Amino acid sequence: MASDSDSSDCGLLNQALPTPTLSSNFRPVAAPTSAEEYIQHVVWEARQCKAVVTVDLEEHKLNKPIAVVQKQVKATAPKGFTPSLESQQNLMASFSKLRAHIATLRASGKIPRPPIVLPGIKKREEWCKLCFGNSFQLALLKQSSQDSMQPQLIEGQQPLLSILLNIKQKGIENLLEWHAQWLEVLGFSEAQGRWFYALLACLEKPLTPETCSQIRHIAMMCAKIRASLETADHPHLSQLNVIICIVARYFCQEDLVDH
Known part of the structure; x- marks a missing residue:
């Protein structure tokens, strides 16, 4: 007015x-x-009120560099290293059947008792020993070039359903995070491949953003390890492909799918 x-x-x-x-x-x-x-x-x-208002800009703030976060790209597999579409479909059918069985056991309440006493969900070192025995400790001693007498090898536990079904979801998520850290430190092993498969089978949907990011990180690391293999006959290749396929297709991370 x-x-x-x-x-x-x-x-x-x-x-x-x-x-x-x-x-x-x-x-x-x-x-x-x-x-x-x-x-x-x-x-x-x-x-x-003034008819025209101006602002004095601070030039040093305008010229401040902005951090740019680059999206991670899955490592490209060498030719002949990725599974066929039919193999991936068969894997998804088998994995879905296992998850349905796990869901039935959980719903029935008839969960078998674990064969051993399980550590608390925050006991990372104890879970490492349970999963790998003392092989992880021995590998760390070897990396540090310690000349002291090394302890005798103790085998780790298999990822039995009687163990996994007695772990709460928070514990499953913790184990996935720890396994990712162990993978970065010592690389991939067949024992760890079995634990990754079992943990993913027991991981309930919907995923939290943190867990989704974690399994993507695991699949990316597996793809990087796969790309470094020298031959398609490597014993780790099939397990790496299984983990990548489950994360990409079952947990709907479409950009990680092997075509």
Whole structure:
């Protein structure tokens, strides 16, 4: 709104309500006591606004480099290293059947007792020993080139359903995260391949964003290891392909699918 006495509007605004000319004794700090005085206050405040407002930019902030996060790309497998579409479909059918069996056992409440006492869900070192025996410890000692006498090899536990069904989902998620860390440290092993398969079979949907990111990271690492294999006859290739296929197809990470 504007009054006839306001010459700064250049005729661009039409007057909405008639307003009297502001008197010389108009006090903008005084609270309006009527509708007419309220409109006079609005008109007065509008006149205090500049027609053009500028901002002084701080050039050093404009030139500050911005961090760019690049999306990870799955390592390309050598020719002949990826499974056929038929093999992947058969794997998905078998994996889905196993998950249905696990769901039936959970629903029945008749979960078998584990053959051993299970560690707490936060006991990473104890779970490492359970999964791998002391082979992980021996491998670390070998990496550090320690000349001290090494302990005798103790075998780890197989990923039995009687063990996995007695682990809560938070524990399953913890184990996946720890296995990913162990994979980065010592590389892939057949024992770990079996544990990855079993853990993915017991992982309930829908996934949390953190767990989804974790299994993607696992599949990406498996793809990187696969790309480094020298021959398609390598004993680890089939397990690596299984893990990549399950993450990509069953857990709907389409950009990781082997075509």
